Amino acid sequence: MTYCAAIRLKDGMIFASDTRTNAGVDHISTFRKMYQYGVEGERFMVxxxxxxxxTSQAVYNKLQNDVxxxxELSVNTVTTLFEGAKMIGEILRDVMEHAQMIANDSDSGTFSSSFLxxxxxxGQLPELYMIYPEGNCIRATRDTPFFQLGESKYGKPILDRSVDYTTEIKHAAEALMLSFDATMRSNLSVxxxxxxxxxxxxxxxxxxGRRINQDDEYFNAISRQWSEALRQTLIDLPECPAEYLG
Structure with a gap:
């Protein structure tokens, strides 16, 4: 499993991806799941x-080879982010169909991947798209400023409660790190x-960009402070009425 998230804000964008892959408890590896493209001064994409x-690596290899x-058509030549999302969706469908044919496996879920x-x-506004295994996509809006992939349920409540389109970049960055902290505490596959x-x-x-490792001082500091703040807030909540306790 994995966890990826991206946030589109009025002042910028934030992207974060873990690097753990596993095929059982005895086969855990580290692989990059975030790639950057761009032309300095003209375009930037993640x-x-x-x-x-x-499947993910096959799609990436095709994109990188085209660059x-x-x-003629690549992430460095598409005229819009939407065109790029459609292109990636088409490549994804082709890769999945080829893998199914080679494996003689009708279950598309075996080869399924999603992308942000x-x-x-x-000359255009920043945009964020989620690309589904079927090849179609949706765009982030002011009402829905962030997308997640993979093991999202543990980190989503933090983002839901603390981030909207107007949130300052530094505060959204903190919330996203805590979202990963919560996910890693509850799921060993991330x-x-x-x-x-x-x-x-x-x-x-x-x-x-930055690669956050286990010994990252800032990440560990906000993780500790968040845990302590949660414990203290629990203590400070209005006292639970006796009738609730039986």
């Missing part, structure tokens, strides 16, 4: 993946390192 690692060979594509092309990227709207710079 692609995040969840699902079948073989490397200066293909976010970024900005000069784990570090975490790839973390922040993009500021209209900068058209390809950010270096």
């Amino acid at each position: 692609l995040q993946t969840a699902g079948s690692l073989a 490397n060979t200066s293909a 594509l976010g970024g900005q092309i000069k 784990g570090m390192p975490i790839d973390f990227v922040v993009y500021k709207n209209d900068s058209f710079k390809i950010p270096e």
